[in-house]
Amino acid sequence: MKDKKPLNVSEASIGTNPELMLWESEHWAAMLDIYPVVEGHSLILPKRPVEHVTGLRDDEIKSMGEAIRKVSGMLKKTYGPGLLMTMKCGEGAARTISHLHIHVMPRRRGDRLWDGGKSRIVLDRTSGFPRLEMDRDKLKSVAKRIRGVK
């Protein structure tokens, strides 16, 4: 095992307070978000400043899953099994901090992200946010287009 690298965060809004650190490995670190949506709201980020997930190197990519599983396990043991993980890349995703980071939030039924039994997260089919109406032929043509750039 090589020596751990220091975290290289140039953006103060992420914060580097050692007391808020949760875990670290050679390439990844986890800490509390200083603007939590729920208690235990954590951030997982590569120690090297990388803007887009596609910019991660092979050694960083190989240890990315370990960081996600480790921090998820710590939050599960602390708060229970409900977890929401999100990551945004690019300005088109309304991302505000350019150093790549993954949010991991403990969730439980009736918490403040819950809205009358329905999650406010629009990705949730129960949220009432309408999905696109896309028939199988359109879906197939979209899949073909995406596969084409492989």
Add this chain to the structure above:
Amino acid sequence: MKDKKPLNVSEASIGTNPELMLWESEHWAAMLDIYPVVEGHSLILPKRPVEHVTGLRDDEIKSMGEAIRKVSGMLKKTYGPGLLMTMKCGEGAARTISHLHIHVMPRRRGDRLWDGGKSRIVLDRTSGFPRLEMDRDKLKSVAKRIRGVK
């Protein structure tokens, strides 16, 4: 390289139409979501049915990052750099499909997840959804609690 394993999806709502598949590796597969929020809305999932991210085996975890980077790259080349990735574990996260899956959605400024220049995703600080008011001492005690279960 071992032979690729088949995808083992017992839940029809994920779908296993080969024409909607985007990519696969030994342990992971990617396909279009059949209820897309935006065009190109994709799912990445382990071939083995696993309910919670903490239940992934070491070999699955080591290749998780590759799946995320690969599919993100395909969507970036097809639609541009904006991406939203989410994963929910546990009923407390309003998860409706128990086979673990990661959503990856192309995003762009002004898309249907965008709301008057503000993302509707509540995790976004510009969404207007209030963050918790938690001072440094409280944050430090939360971090200490979570670190304690490591």
